[in-house]
Amino acid sequence: MTADSTAPARTSPTTAASRRERELTAPVSLTRPNGRLNTDAIGWARHPLVDTSGIGRGLGRNKRWEYWNVITPTHILALTVSSIDYAAVHEVWVLDRVRERTWSRNATLLPARGVDLAPRLEAGPARARAKDLEIDIDEVDGGTRLRARIPGAEFDVVAEQPDGHERLAVVVPWSATRFQYTVKDVARPARGTLTLDGVTREVPAGQSWAVLDHGRGRWPYDVRWNWGAGSGVSNGRVIGVQVGGRWTDGTGSTENSMLVDGRLHKIHHELAWEYDLGDWHRPWRITGGGLDATFTPFYNKQSRTNLGVISARTDQCFGHWSGMFRVDGGEVVHFDGIAGWAEDVHNRW
Helix, strand or coil, X not given: CCCCCCCEEEECCXXXXXXXXXXXXXXXXXXXXXXXXXXXXXXXXXXXXXXXXXXXXXXXXXXXXXXXXXXXXXXXXXXXXXXXXXXXXXXXXXXXXCCCEXXXXXXXXXXXXXXXXXXXXXXXXXXXXXCCEEEEEEEECCEEEEEEEECCEEEEEEEECCCCCCCEXXXXXXXXXXXXXXXXXXXXXXXXXXXXXXXXXXXXXXXXEEEEEEXXXXXXXXXXXXXXXXXXXXXXXXXXXXXXECCCCCCCCCCEEEEECCEEEXXXXXXXXXXXXXXXXXXXXXXXXXXXXXXXXXXXEEEEEECCCCEEEEEEEEEEEEEEEECCCCCEEEEEEEEEEEEEEEEEC
16 A cells, blocks of 8 residues: 555564563663663563653654543544654644534644653643643643643543553664654543533543553654554453554564553554555454454544645544454453544654
8 A cells, every 4th residue: 555545455464573572660761872772772661661851852853742632422632742853733633523523723833832841751741832722731640631722622631540550661663863762551531621612511530531642752754654542441341452553563663552451461463454544434453463353433533734844644533442352361351342543644754
């Protein structure tokens, strides 16, 4: 499949990431004093142990962001605070799932300004300010507070962090000068309020779920990726789906895992993805490493940007996950009705 083709996509796993990845169990710096990748940081962890304070500004390829998504029974909320060195790129987006009405505001600021990002996860607030857009992310007792405001829409939500909750942290190495640290934190219980056109409603506790994508790294200019995430309760168990592909190919690392009742189960294999953006209503299929999952979309959030040096194409399909996962030791966990998304992205940035 070419980068922007609408033909069915089929990606097959290679052997590069079929070996067992190294688990990090102690704090480590992502970079060496000279700014190059610290090879001791290559691996994965159950908690955000990697210090990314060496990813600063001014080297031209640094990428730093916080993306949060909250799915409620009736709405989907999302915010992005990011700096890609030469630009700050922010977004607030809300979807009414019943009426399929959206409220949104994007801001691309060249050069980067109006943005604050902590040197590492949970080491300080994240803020974004632009015309008709305000975002504040703060660590509070018991979780993370997410606040956003744009014309016609605002929300104030706490993504709770239960005791013992694990999240996937991975360092992906392309080279000594190109590498990425990502934390994918799924199945965070959410509660708070959402106000649309002056009408305030609850983000109902026990029925709403938040997901974080935290990123710090130095990226190649032209990158394609898949990402899928889901959160919910099925058969009385809290399930979190976290799958990815393409951008990690050949690095020896993957961002694949399943969360079951707060416990992270790392998938050390690249996965096979089958989907058709020409007919995005068709189910996606993601398999490998003990996972056999089907994703059935109900809405496609399409985004297109072309600003010369920066261009991006995103198809982020929202829907529900179902399937089975075989954990180490042989237990088979079945799940159904897990709300989330699967996406296909091509960025030149």
